[in-house]
Amino acid sequence: MSLIPPSRVFPPPERLLLGPGPSQVHPRVLAALGLPLVGHLDPAFVALMEETKRMLREVFGTKNDLTIPISGTGSAGLEATIVNLVEPGDEVVIGVNGVFGTRLTDVAERAGASVVRAEAPWGEVVPPETIAAALGRARKPRLLALVHAETSTGAWQPLEEASRLAHEHGALFVIDCVTSLGGCPVDIDRMGVDAAYSGTQKCLSCPPGLSPVTFGPRAVERLRARTHQVRSWYLDLTMLEKYWGEERVYHHTAPISMNYALYEALRVVLEEGLDARFARHRRSHEALVAGLEALGLEMAVAPGRRLWMLTSVRIPAGVDDAAVRRALLEDDHIEIGGGLGPLKGQTWRIGLMGESSTEANVRRLLSALGRLLPRHGFACDAESGVAAAGRAYGAA
Numbered sequence: 001m002s003l004i005p006p007s008r009v010f011p012p013p014e015r016l017l018l019g020p021g022p023s024q025v026h027p028r029v030l031a032a033l034g035l036p037l038v039g040h041l042d043p044a045f046v047a048l049m050e051e052t053k054r055m056l057r058e059v060f061g062t063k064n065d066l067t068i069p070i071s072g073t074g075s076a077g078l079e080a081t082i083v084n085l086v087e088p089g090d091e092v093v094i095g096v097n098g099v100f101g102t103r104l105t106d107v108a109e110r111a112g113a114s115v116v117r118a119e120a121p122w123g124e125v126v127p128p129e130t131i132a133a134a135l136g137r138a139r140k141p142r143l144l145a146l147v148h149a150e151t152s153t154g155a156w157q158p159l160e161e162a163s164r165l166a167h168e169h170g171a172l173f174v175i176d177c178v179t180s181l182g183g184c185p186v187d188i189d190r191m192g193v194d195a196a197y198s199g200t201q202k203c204l205s206c207p208p209g210l211s212p213v214t215f216g217p218r219a220v221e222r223l224r225a226r227t228h229q230v231r232s233w234y235l236d237l238t239m240l241e242k243y244w245g246e247e248r249v250y251h252h253t254a255p256i257s258m259n260y261a262l263y264e265a266l267r268v269v270l271e272e273g274l275d276a277r278f279a280r281h282r283r284s285h286e287a288l289v290a291g292l293e294a295l296g297l298e299m300a301v302a303p304g305r306r307l308w309m310l311t312s313v314r315i316p317a318g319v320d321d322a323a324v325r326r327a328l329l330e331d332d333h334i335e336i337g338g339g340l341g342p343l344k345g346q347t348w349r350i351g352l353m354g355e356s357s358t359e360a361n362v363r364r365l366l367s368a369l370g371r372l373l374p375r376h377g378f379a380c381d382a383e384s385g386v387a388a389a390g391r392a393y394g395a396a
């Protein structure tokens with residue numbers, strides 16, 4: 001191994017990020033990452049922490065006091081939520097219709113829970129009857145967890161009925177809103193969500209590295225009533241809330257620059273306004289679908305269940321998944337995602353998250369696909385995609 005350092009700084013290639021995350025980052029957020037550091041207990045940093053909590057509450061749609069960014073990516077928020085709410089031997093019900101529901105079951109089992117799965121095929125949502133039946137199979141379910149926006153498939157899970165069912169069974173209602181937060185309504189308080197976690201690199205358009213979580217009164221009560229210590233020292237909210245609360249007790253050094261970035265990203269989100277931001281995600285998605293269908297492609301998720309920020313499209317028979325994605329990346333500098341699990345090789349996942357969700361990006365992708373697909377064995381009218389998207393934008 002060479003001991004000589006590379007002769008130049010890392011040169012990231014130019015990319016347009018239209019995959020399942022990370023998404024495009026606003027230049028103001030990139031600039032915030034380069035600001036000089038202050039100490040993590042500096043009064044100026046404490047002021048930034050307070051503003052961050054206030055803005056996060058607004059974006060989550062909650063009054064929850066315990067609303068903070070966990071240090072780590074979305075999976076750290078997932079693990080924090082589970083290990084703080086679950087004690088060994090608890091029964092939990094988890095909706096499983098993709099990668100992230102599956103990950104929730106893994107984390108819950110490692111935390112000592114016994115998991116009852118409410119399953120649905122990948123690409124579909126978990127229906128209320130399945131949720132009710134799973135809650136009924138558990139003797140005393142501690143919580144029901146659902147993935148609001150299943151990024152692995154593009155399915156949009158409805159919450160209202162599930163929230164009611166969870167509470168009828170005396171269970172906490174927990175959601176994964178890693179991909180939905182900042183792209184479509186999440187409304188924590190209105191939906192009766194007791195605890196939720198998100199991530200920075202999807203519709204908040206910030207680099208990966210922090211995971212906003214929010215715990216409501218019932219979840220905090222559960223935390224106080226625990227009879228076992230939280231099984232993770234790093235993610236123990238009873239300690240983290242003392243750093244993010246009035247006491248400012250040192251726990252671990254907050255990732256200063258990432259918190260600058262999140263602060264700026266939240267300012268960008270709120271300056272646009274949540275309703276305008278959601279409408280932009282919806283418009284871009286509808287134009288993308290119109291364009292893809294005009295090219296002759298089929299969507300993998302049924303209408304009415306499709307996420308605005310992640311569109312799954314079926315790869316036509318005979319087309320080489322990896323070759324098309326490689327050509328898009330190398331020739332057009334566009335990243336899209338492949339399918340996961342049972343959908344591997346079956347679907348492409350196109351993310352229009354946060355800053356990525358623009359008319360120019362939709363047109364650029366459709367134009368590239370229109371040129372590429374015929375070369376990879378799928379006959380289509382190259383210009384038809386962009387034209388259909390243009391009409392959809394015009395009609396919106």
Ligand SMILES: *Cc1c(COP(=O)(O)O)cnc(C)c1O
Binds near residue numbers: 073075
């Ligand atoms: C991305 C994602 C996660 C995991 O986040 P990481 O930042 O990759 O750790 C969890 N849930 C959903 C729905 C996601 O899209």
